[in-house]
Amino acid sequence: MSLDKKIACPLDCFDTCQAKSTDGVIKGSKENSVTNGKLCVNFASLLKQDNLQTSKYEGADISLEESLNILEEKLKTTDANSTLFYKGSGNLGVMQSAPKNFFAKHGAVLTKGSLCDGGGGAGIEANRGSVQNPPIQDLIDSDVIIVWGRNFTQTSSHMYNLVKDKTFITIDPIKTDIAKKSELHLQLNPKTDHELALYLTRLTFMNRLDDEEYLEENSEGHDWFFDISKNRPLVSYEATTGVALDDAYKLFDIIEGKKVSMVLGLGVQKYFEGAQIMRAIDGFAMFLGIHKQEAGGVWYLSDSNYGYEKQFAHKGKNKKVSVASLDFGSYDLVFIQGANPVVSAPNTQAVIDGLKKSFVVYFGTTYNETCEYANLIIPSSDFLCKKDIRLSYGHEFIAISEVVNEASKETISEYDLAKYLIEKFSYEPLKNEDEVLDYYENHNVEYEKFDTFEFIEELEVEPLYKNKTDDNFYLITAKSKNSLNSQFNNDNHVYLHPSVGFGDGNEVKISSKYGNSQFKVKTSVDIKENCAFFYAGNKYVNYLTPNKEDEDSFSAMYQEVLIQIELS
Template identity: 70%
Template sequence: MNSNKKVACPLDCYDACQAEIIDENIKGSKEHFTTNSKLCVNFAQLLKEDYHQSPKFNNEDISLEESLEVLSAKLKDNDASKTLFYEGSGNLGKMQAAVKNFFTQYGSTLTKGSLCDGGGGLGIEQGRGSIVNPPIQKLIDSDVIVVWGRNFSVTSSHMYNLVKDKTFITIDPIKTDIAKKSDIHMQINPKTDYELALLLTRFANMQDIEDEEFLEEHSEGAEWFFDITRNRPVVSYEATTGVSLALVNQFFELIENKKVSFVVGLGVQKYFEGAQIMRCIDSLAAYLGVHKKQAGGVWYLSNSSHGYENQFKVKSSIKNKKVSVAQVDFSSYDLVFIQGANPVVSAPNTKAVIEGLKNSFVVCFTTTYNDTCEYADLIIPASSFLSKADVRLSYGHEYKAISNAIENPKENTISEYKLASVLIEKFGFEALKSEEEILDYYTNKTVEYEEFETFEFIEEVDVEPLYKHKNSTNFYLITAKSKNSLNSQFTIDNHVYLNESSGFKNNDAVKISSSFGEANFTVKLSEDIKSECAFFYAGNKKVNYLTPNKEDEESFSAMFQEVLIEIELSSTL
């Protein structure tokens, strides 16, 4: 390895770490503001990954050249509209978009929506016009940080280290690591976040701590929003949200006359009306005036490409059909090309995913052999992130991470840019810009944060609570990130976590069912789990047998937690 080289972590994390080569070792970059010389657990585990290096066709090892010939022949024999390009977030470097350029020119069906943040992102966009986080210095300069549905100290460890001396308030059904570090933990009932946002807005008005100057600028929308909060008695929120009014009073005692930030996670919007729920939270923050302060603001999973021009964009005359990523029926396509994704674990309704893959010709373009590869007809190994230059833009903060190629690609592997270039040449499509030109653009482009000019408060809320349909034997399904894994990578925990009040015991074998499917699990009891909730770590190989392959209300995205489940003892695992 060469010295003084930069390496960007490609993983799907808020922090977007950058490392550098020092004395032949990969260490956290000193020059990268959020990394600040320290590598996180996920980056460290990534460096130990066993990368797949053998192309396979029908379970037989072949050469890279042979795998590209098989792919080209299949694409030439198929109707382009009967192929699907399915891209995951296994690598978030900008150069990964090269392959999509080819499949767009080819005429493949593409996906729309998100398995991750789509509903919440739309809600923020509807209020502010774009999904852009404030400069991280505003978070650093705040006094109080409200962590809403996000295990901030685990999923954003570098960002957390910059603000760990602040006062924290956590709103989450689970007693997360950050909840245990917080002055207040509001252990809210699932899918009542919008109700709590309305209740807090009502209290802000009652205690005269709303931002009158901000509201004056947006008086019409603010009045409509506040009217929603007065539609029911204040005391009624205690029973539905599970948050006491005494705790709400403590909340305002902590934030009054303080600089406040809201750090919002994905858990709040994994529902049918996810956009509305997020918009209620963002409207609460606006009512308090945090958006326009010198310090504080609202952080979510932002659009990391905001302000950048897509360097892989194809001619506007090309119109591809798009299907909701939450509702993809893989069996509808003669060929499915999967890049950097593991839908057998990560997509909703695993049974439907597997059945669909069994009835299509599946190509997996991946760095590691994952669960979806079991159903692949053709596997093409992607080169390691250490062997290709790239730029990683962060969705957690404004700092980019630069990646140089610090080692040669392994034999029989190929980079995304190279694969796209080979296919484009074979099919006679418009060539990509040079690799150097694209990298120079993303490396040198400077994007300045711009305050949004207007804010539109949500003026109507129509959310169907899950508690209206819940019976005494139902549990709420909740998923969240683990400190030892990232989605379906690394150390996977396949247990179901229940509160001791559930009536089950440690290591009980249970069958869990929903209206979408069933699976067997082993129970782990934890006082950190709210009663009547069943908690699963992201990447659990069985949990998505229970989740709906339906899209949410507005953003064509998945709604993993829009489900109630039943749990019973089982004799098998």
């Protein structure tokens, strides 16, 4: 008799797949209504990747025992204030937080902020008090879905399959796959999302689609928000956003009398004022009444830990530095877990220069570009060899991982590494592994609709178009269907509209005030003429991006930059 083993996909995406292994064959699990028996391309790539099996010290193979001894010695001989713990999103299982517990107890420097969703999350939290998505059924029961700054078919393929027969409206500078499937595509200029939100709020009032009684009872500041929206003539909004009034009116023709959902992506908030921009978009949704509907609502990258008590939390007084602007070279010892900052962090050259000055420990499952600068590499056990729980930031369901394969004796799980170090340093022990997993598996979190919505009452966003010349391009990034951030099959091209004068295969030098790099061109009519488009995980794009933090959340602002392009 075969015995199914549950598998939680650890990857950094909205869907949080649940798989199962039956007699060694891995398939999607129908126990999870989002996965619904299907697995995506990224999960298939994950199963095929080569995992690290051997520790390395200064380029030479060593045993796991030797690597742990070296790590222990380095930690004991390095001041904790000069030790940095840096965790990535290579595996998002809850057990992956165990090493942070050790470094917190050790007094190491930790990071704050996000390379991903921080600004947008801060904006939604300021509006509603928390970043929590409605139940997925509310999305399924909606009639029309507005996809704003998110390539929904790529970032959320399982969620998309649940609603693929709905009517879609896409708001995005790029003609994405979901835009091509949409009844309407508003191809706005980059960093004008807040202006479009005000533009649409103004039209909501003009079309009498707002609900004054609902706004009075459930929000604060809606009159101020509307006043902001009417401070400019409609033709001014048309000019700056690039969205014609006729097209804006089409949106209302499509949604009137319908149950509407809005699915927000990361692209809208990759700027210095990302929180303000998100507050404006969410404010338009509130003005339109999306939040009050029985079906529909607004989805973003939610706080997956909402409603749970973090089982590895340690209330220390550790120094914390912004993940967007930290200088790796300021630390004598840098411990990197499941991350590839050489590709994924902003300002690649600054990252490389910093890592060269530090003793770098890399702890992860695969060899990546950051490993080139690591003095010590410790292989972690892959996700099929350890128990874990994956909380979702796309929907309310969790995924469970049981042990499918026996781990190599030369690899170590995150929990076991933390346990080993805590014992060596005689710190307070971790909670029992099964106790932690049982807590998450048996703890139910109910969606809590916000009591009061607080509109932003003043918008101070410095537009990029103010400093843009005819020779500048906006930098835009988005997910690829064949990769996930820096994992799997990366595409290192720059994509430009054919009308800008560069041809397929041209080698170009692209520069910003933060750096420069070389790219090969691919042309596409899907790219707006004033944009240069790069897929996330492009090895060279972050030579161009600022290692500075946004105004509210200590987070990255990758698209807060104008670039120049010339033939090499």
